[in-house]
Amino acid sequence: MSAKKNHNNKFIFDKENKLFHKFPSQLMLKSELEMTLKAKELSDRSGLFYVPNVVDYTKDKLIFELLACNTSLRAYFLKSTKTFSMSKDNLVDIRKVFFNVGLVLGEIHSNNQVFLGVKKKYLDLEFNINEGDNVYLHGDFSISNVLYDVNLKRISVIDWSLSQLFSSPANYGPRYWDLTFFISTFFYASLSTYYSYKLREILVREFLLGYLEKTQIDRNIFSNNLGQFIYQFNTYELYDKMNNEKVSGLKSLLWQRSKSKLLSFSKRIEQDFL
Ligand SMILES: Nc1ncnc2c1ncn2[C@@H]1O[C@H](COP(=O)(O)OP(=O)(O)OP(=O)(O)O)[C@@H](O)[C@H]1O
Ligand SMILES: [Mg+2]
Numbered sequence: 001m002s003a004k005k006n007h008n009n010k011f012i013f014d015k016e017n018k019l020f021h022k023f024p025s026q027l028m029l030k031s032e033l034e035m036t037l038k039a040k041e042l043s044d045r046s047g048l049f050y051v052p053n054v055v056d057y058t059k060d061k062l063i064f065e066l067l068a069c070n071t072s073l074r075a076y077f078l079k080s081t082k083t084f085s086m087s088k089d090n091l092v093d094i095r096k097v098f099f100n101v102g103l104v105l106g107e108i109h110s111n112n113q114v115f116l117g118v119k120k121k122y123l124d125l126e127f128n129i130n131e132g133d134n135v136y137l138h139g140d141f142s143i144s145n146v147l148y149d150v151n152l153k154r155i156s157v158i159d160w161s162l163s164q165l166f167s168s169p170a171n172y173g174p175r176y177w178d179l180t181f182f183i184s185t186f187f188y189a190s191l192s193t194y195y196s197y198k199l200r201e202i203l204v205r206e207f208l209l210g211y212l213e214k215t216q217i218d219r220n221i222f223s224n225n226l227g228q229f230i231y232q233f234n235t236y237e238l239y240d241k242m243n244n245e246k247v248s249g250l251k252s253l254l255w256q257r258s259k260s261k262l263l264s265f266s267k268r269i270e271q272d273f274l
Contacts (some may be wrong), residue, residue, distance in 0.1 A: 010023055017066075018065065020066045028169050029060070031171060032159075033062060036160045037054060043157070045111075048104050050155065051158070064158075069149040070156075073097075074186075078190075078192065081192070098207045099209060100210060101207055102207040103214055105210075105211055106211040108138060108157075109178070112135050121171050123162075123177055125233055127174050134174060138157065140164075141157075143186050144185070145158050177233070179229075188254075189257045189258045189261070190254065194254075197261050204265070228270065230262065236255065
């Protein structure tokens with residue numbers, strides 16, 4: 001097999017047979033398999049996004065169709081910001097993509113009946129919301145798990161498992177989890193994107209507008225809850241709580257910047273989003 005293994009043998013990219021092999025822990029595998037199959041049904045029905053086919057599986061491996069283009073939304077954003085002084089056209093394109101990613105997550109959360117039958121495993125975060133705000137979650141909706149094919153103009157959603165911040169799979173809980181996770185990962189600063197927060201806010205707002213277009217929800221309550229949820233459960237806060245080891249140097253600087261930008265954004269959403 002002409003296959004390329006990644007450094008920790010978690011995946012095999014088998015180009016010859018157009019397959020992608022993934023080796024999740026046994027605890028995660030069943031949950032990822034079940035959620036992926038249901039999500040595939042929804043993606044076929046809605047036509048708004050794509051989920052790679054599960055070709056086969058064993059007790060320790062999932063085999064997916066290999067996507068020809070697996071550019072993540074993160075990579076697409078980085079590429080676009082490089083051409084920033086971005087042309088007006090580029091900016092229109094990327095805004096539209098983020099709006100559409102919002103539509104996709106809204107579609108997932110508001111067509112939740114497709115997941116019925118998958119055993120609910122609650123995300124264990126204490127947050128006071130209406131029962132209607134508890135939904136089946138993607139769980140790891142980061143900008144690396146959303147892929148964008150520029151040629152097909154197609155959004156794919158992969159990796160239907162729980163964030164590695166947690167030790168056991170959960171697939172049900174506050175809608176704000178997927179939103180917060182996406183926004184937190186998008187706010188992560190690298191050196192090349194150190195100054196691009198204005199653009200990030202514009203894109204996050206597009207994402208949220210897309211989300212709301214698909215969701216029957218009171219906008220004031222939504223922004224209030226989301227602001228508070230981001231404040232309490234952003235990935236930086238959770239990671240800091242779970243890992244006591246200190247990061248230092250440049251990494252710490254980037255981390256602090258990401259977190260402080262995110263927290264001030266969460267305050268603004270709470271006060272004036274809509
Ligand atoms: N069906 C696919 N076809 C092509 N590439 C894929 C496919 N699924 C995943 N990939 C690529 O492999 C990477 C890892 O896959 P995935 O996100 O499912 O695993 P993971 O264990 O969560 O890894 P990570 O921790 O890096 O997110 C993805 O970021 C993507 O670039
Ligand atoms: Mg992933």
